[in-house]
Amino acid sequence: MKLIILDRDGVLNEDSDDFVKSVDEWLPINGSADAVGRLCKAGYTIAVATNQSGLARGHFSLADLEAMHAKMNALAAAEGGSFAHIAFCPHGPDDGCDCRKPLPGLIHQIEKALGTSAEGCWMVGDSIRDLEAGVAAGCKPALVRTGKGEKSIAKLAAAGLSQAQVFDNLAAFADVVLQQPTDV
Template structure:
């Protein structure tokens, strides 16, 4: 089964510079839940890899994060899809962990949880660190313009390792290109 790994904030839901701190603040990007369902129905396993330093910073609790993920999962399931695994990094940027993107630790957690290799998988994100984590794990990187993606897009030309990255307006647009438009 083919694997697709998605970042969360800015890919599946609206991002916030003030952090998404609750299920009420977790607002799906239009079409994202349906896009995940379409991927699942086409035979892909879809996993989520997300940095959640708001936990380390005390902006929200594990209970709040669980509620956000329950909302995300329920919206995808209501469309007929399933998120195979959610890996998150609870650490802050100065904690020197091995899971925080741009390191590939979250992707390795997904590999272990699902019992499959991410080599050749697709990593979809809205930031350079999402793309770098995917590349480090042998994934094909895709950048979306949602979330922080428009700012990240400007940096692609200055980094030779990222010049071949394909860019799409949002998750739904990428899935339509991959699978064809929904009839």
């Protein structure tokens, strides 16, 4: 299985410091749904690992989150793509869970749900914590400049992530991956 794990906010959709709280606020980043479609058509399995502490903070409900994910799924499906699994952490930063990134719990949930290892797969995120979670699970880190990505670039070396590849957005990541005879 050729697995790619994506963060959600800032990679697939516009991020917000005030939380993405509703389906109307969930705005796709230009080219992201197409990128998912192109990767799926090329045989990649796409999963999502996303912190959603807005649930614990009372900013939105589980039904709101499910509506956002339904929109995300519909946009990907319109481009020939799909998400094999969406793992989300509903906890707040102080809840002491094992799934909130930078911990690798969400990636382990994806591995269990899909019956595969994430070792050597791509983890694409816009923040240091996304990449740290990926590296902790044996993934190759890829940072996109969208969302918090531009601010995160300066922190890569200090976080021990200088091996991370940097892309303008998910579409640019897909362009590079799909041009390679094997993964870059």
